[in-house]
Amino acid sequence: MKSTYTEIKESPKGKDSKMNIEVWEDLVNIKDLVISLIVCSVMALGGYFLAPNKPPKPLFFGLSGAILGFVICSIFIKPNRIFIETEQED
Amino acid sequence: MTTTLILQMIVAAVIAAIMYTIIGAAPGADETATIAPITLVLVLSGLHPAVILTFFISAIVACKLIDAVPVSTAGIPAGVMSTPMVEHAMVLKKFGLTDTSIRKIASGAVVGTFVSVPVSLFLARALVPFSTVIKQYGDPVFFIGAVLLALMSKNRWVALASILPFALLIQGLRHLYWGIGAVPKGTNVFTSFFLAITIGPVILTLFELLNKEKRESMKRFDKKSIYLKKAQEIGKFPNPFRILTKKEIVYSTMASLIGSVAFILSPVGLTTFFGELFASRTKDPVEKASLAISTMEALAQATYFSGTLIPLIALGIPLSPMSLGPANPLFNAPPVFTLQHNMHHILSGLDFISATLIGAAIASAFTYFVAVKYSQQICAFVFKKIPHEALLGLFFSLVLLLAFMDAGWINIAGVLLIGIVAGVLYRLGVNYGVLFMILYSAPWIIKTLAG
Numbered sequence: 001m002k003s004t005y006t007e008i009k010e011s012p013k014g015k016d017s018k019m020n021i022e023v024w025e026d027l028v029n030i031k032d033l034v035i036s037l038i039v040c041s042v043m044a045l046g047g048y049f050l051a052p053n054k055p056p057k058p059l060f061f062g063l064s065g066a067i068l069g070f071v072i073c074s075i076f077i078k079p080n081r082i083f084i085e086t087e088q089e090d
Numbered sequence: 091m092t093t094t095l096i097l098q099m100i101v102a103a104v105i106a107a108i109m110y111t112i113i114g115a116a117p118g119a120d121e122t123a124t125i126a127p128i129t130l131v132l133v134l135s136g137l138h139p140a141v142i143l144t145f146f147i148s149a150i151v152a153c154k155l156i157d158a159v160p161v162s163t164a165g166i167p168a169g170v171m172s173t174p175m176v177e178h179a180m181v182l183k184k185f186g187l188t189d190t191s192i193r194k195i196a197s198g199a200v201v202g203t204f205v206s207v208p209v210s211l212f213l214a215r216a217l218v219p220f221s222t223v224i225k226q227y228g229d230p231v232f233f234i235g236a237v238l239l240a241l242m243s244k245n246r247w248v249a250l251a252s253i254l255p256f257a258l259l260i261q262g263l264r265h266l267y268w269g270i271g272a273v274p275k276g277t278n279v280f281t282s283f284f285l286a287i288t289i290g291p292v293i294l295t296l297f298e299l300l301n302k303e304k305r306e307s308m309k310r311f312d313k314k315s316i317y318l319k320k321a322q323e324i325g326k327f328p329n330p331f332r333i334l335t336k337k338e339i340v341y342s343t344m345a346s347l348i349g350s351v352a353f354i355l356s357p358v359g360l361t362t363f364f365g366e367l368f369a370s371r372t373k374d375p376v377e378k379a380s381l382a383i384s385t386m387e388a389l390a391q392a393t394y395f396s397g398t399l400i401p402l403i404a405l406g407i408p409l410s411p412m413s414l415g416p417a418n419p420l421f422n423a424p425p426v427f428t429l430q431h432n433m434h435h436i437l438s439g440l441d442f443i444s445a446t447l448i449g450a451a452i453a454s455a456f457t458y459f460v461a462v463k464y465s466q467q468i469c470a471f472v473f474k475k476i477p478h479e480a481l482l483g484l485f486f487s488l489v490l491l492l493a494f495m496d497a498g499w500i501n502i503a504g505v506l507l508i509g510i511v512a513g514v515l516y517r518l519g520v521n522y523g524v525l526f527m528i529l530y531s532a533p534w535i536i537k538t539l540a541g
Binding site: 021028 | 120134136291292295296299305308309310311312313314315470473474475476477479480481482483484486487488490491494495
């Protein structure tokens, strides 16, 4: 019974398993890209508007927001790279 | 120059070196897109110009030097500049010489820095008398620059044909902003247009994703497999000048000299041309490959320095591909820097020299050490932990933020528009240099057209 389950989980193979497209010389997953664009943008603009209205504070808050967004995305999104370490060179 | 300022410069150099050692190792991290927005933010924040210059110099050194790691270990270029080196680095990898490859590239970078810093500072001084001649022509200089860069590029006809329409788009938007009062009349929105051009190809791809047929017809990929060979442990720490053979040092030095003098030409073109030329006379494949990579890296560093420092010190206007791209915020970042008031006018000779030396020395030492000692760990960290999506998100959000700061909500649509057009032109074969030159010459072109 258990094996059927795993099979179902793995079933959408073939065309659908290839979900990544190439943007700027590396692969991205469309859904993850959209999430990342939204998270970073909201954090950046949010930081900008929440900051005390005395320059250059809004800019720094905005930048910090963008970087925080970047960190959040890096934690939740898995890179689409398979990393294979081979043994010592001969 | 006070002690506090020097301390700030050292801190800026250290931060830039660490930051760009990580960002620079990520695949596809273009120098303009990664360095220009951060530098811009720093300029706008009102930090002392000498601190910003130190940050910038440290960033370009670290960003270029760390290329050695992804290129040598995985054969993946970390930016446009390292693309020509991949082929040769792969030869070394095939012979099991990944470590040698990293060290040769890193040492080439150190040689390039060593040679080009004094040469660029000297050339800049020597060019000062000519600067008045060049500046007399003022505005048309950029138009002539756009035409010249277009003629020198691979797709010259499409580049030439796009000068007028693209200038029209830029000035058209500026006049619209004046008309509706988004910015005071006469204020040229610049920063966000510049960034829009930089990430134009990405914006175009994002719009294509919104089209159902386009999206479904896009090439789909599975995950990208990256093979990495385990490098050997390093016993004693290597001296960069001992790693290169005599011939490699001589050739790298020559290449750096050429790169410094030819600061006005495209860095990628120069690197490919001279790297291949110098290496072509060597037969042994390993010897040839290591000569090619060390020479190319030295030359690339040299064009970075000369392309930034010479226009900055001698002219104060961006007249090299480097100063039009990554170094642009040092010349023009309104309201802090304008072409009449930027680092060229503010900083003294001593400021320039100390900023360059502090930035270059700290980044070279730090990144060289890290690249040689921890190549494995960096590669693993960047490839496993930093998703490309997050990098794109970061740059996109910075562009949005600066677009809003430049001219309000309407400018976000304006930036998307310029991004789409610039992206299409870029795909048609118009290079960044031409597009940036058009951005600079647009006011003059339209004024002349209107008569």
